[in-house]
Amino acid sequence: MLVHLFPTLSHAFQNWLPSNRLFLPFAIVLTAVVGKRIINWLRAPRLLFPLPPGPPTSWLNGPAKPYEHSWRNYDVWAEEYGELVYFSHLGNKVLVLNSYEAFIELFEKRGEKYASRPVRTMVVDVLGFDFMITTMTLGEKFKRHRYLFHKYFKRLEHSKYNGAQLIQVNAFLHDLLKEPESFRTLIHRSSAAVVLRMLYGHDVATDGDKYVELAAQVTAAITKAGPFGTFKVDYIPWLRFVPSWMPGAGWKREALESRKKARQLLNEPFAQAKADLISGQEAICMVTTELEALMNGDKNHNMNVDEEVIKNTAATAFTAGAETVVSILSSFFLVLTKFPAVQQRAQEEVDRVLGGRLPTIEDRGRLPLIQSMVYELLRWNPVTPIGLPHYASEMDTYGGYTIPEGTTVIPNLWRMLHDPVAYPEPNTFKIDRFLNRILANETHVRDKNARERAGPRGVNSIPDAAIFGAGRRACPGKYIAHDFIFLMVTSVLATFQVTRAVNEAGQEIDPNPDYTPFLGSHPGSFPCVITPRSPEAVRLIQENEI
């Protein structure tokens, strides 16, 4: 049949050709077009490998999540499915990275493909956090903001803020003497005060500062909505159009309230700093320095930095900076209460090195045990147990699996920091876990045997990336965070004693608060007793004028 058909088709084709002279060019064009298509087809990425395994998902609810804390669910899945866990729900592709190797390979070594963020409907469209650098997808807008952030907070710049940090540490010690039972409120105030001074030149009021309260409310909203999929609208974006008066739309009403506060946080401290600048009453800070350069047309001013970039960058640093540090300092008080031996060991080093004075940042190199303690605090109960979500901008393969383009990639930092091979007895708080690594790295200590004592690579290594992120989106605030945590921790150890509270039966209460299940995780409230270590300690605090 085909044999008979061929001459007929060939005849028809020859008749159809305008003339035999055109046959050659026609054939060339045809071959080029078809050939190109074939090459493109061969080159196009396709599912050469299967998708990573993952939990079954129900049409309406996605995968079952028995725990409120997403990292606990991820942990259960990791046990069952391994280092990559993938699921898809209503067209949203989600990949959880459970191993440090996969995390570094994808976010750092192949960083370009994973440096963007997924569009988060709840956080960005409903709550209005589009001004935060943390939520920005890759592109010009992101570059301009990140540039300004780095200008002020990069490694070589951060020490400029140590003076402002020390003032807040002293204020904290003074306040703790007066009202030790309010230590959590005081931590909030001093953490916010540092960034408010650096960014807007704002000095916080002793009682009920409006910006400190605003920051607490705004961060509560963003951190709650942070874990991907907490709200259905993350999966079904059109739900954002649901009118807030509709029954069942309580989440929308609440979100609109938070949105108003987020706008206040973005606009009000900035407007105040700008007004101060115009009236000549400005304090030196990031906002006024940048605004002044912009208004005066300073030739060194980067023209990509306009008023909006300055405002957004300041609001990002305020939101990200105030709450993260609160979490770790609350954990610090919890550790002192729970583990008296840890407190005693830490105080021995502080007393030996400082000899009864308060610390400055220059003391850090001489306090390796305190440095180890700070890292252990950041590891034991990390501030951001699931980091921030990244986005796969193109299809990729890893470990024999395909990662489709458009996948939201969540690093399960909690699991990486509790890997029993990397951190033996991961749930135990070991103050000296990182001591030998720190001694081996501190050049002036010259402890030649520390490297050997530190053990094989990969065991108790300093977990910087798993704490602050890896690759192009790694935390740009980590240097100022480290400095402030070090100064707070050392100053408290030098001057105060934290002990357990007793119950009505006279028994000591061993506090075991659960941590909040949000993007930024804090310990719940717990009882403790905070007293000055000695009359000399009280004098030391009082002599240090604020």
Ligand code: HEM
């Ligand atoms: C203990 C304190 C802190 C911890 C543990 C922490 C942790 C993190 C983590 C895990 C990320 C996500 C990295 C990624 O996506 O791969 C991040 C991002 C970020 N952090 Fe921090 N952070 C801390 C303090 C701060 C402070 C004090 C600031 C500001 C002054 C800050 C500003 C930021 C910003 C702007 C981003 C977003 C970067 C981007 O999207 O490009 N952080 N942080």
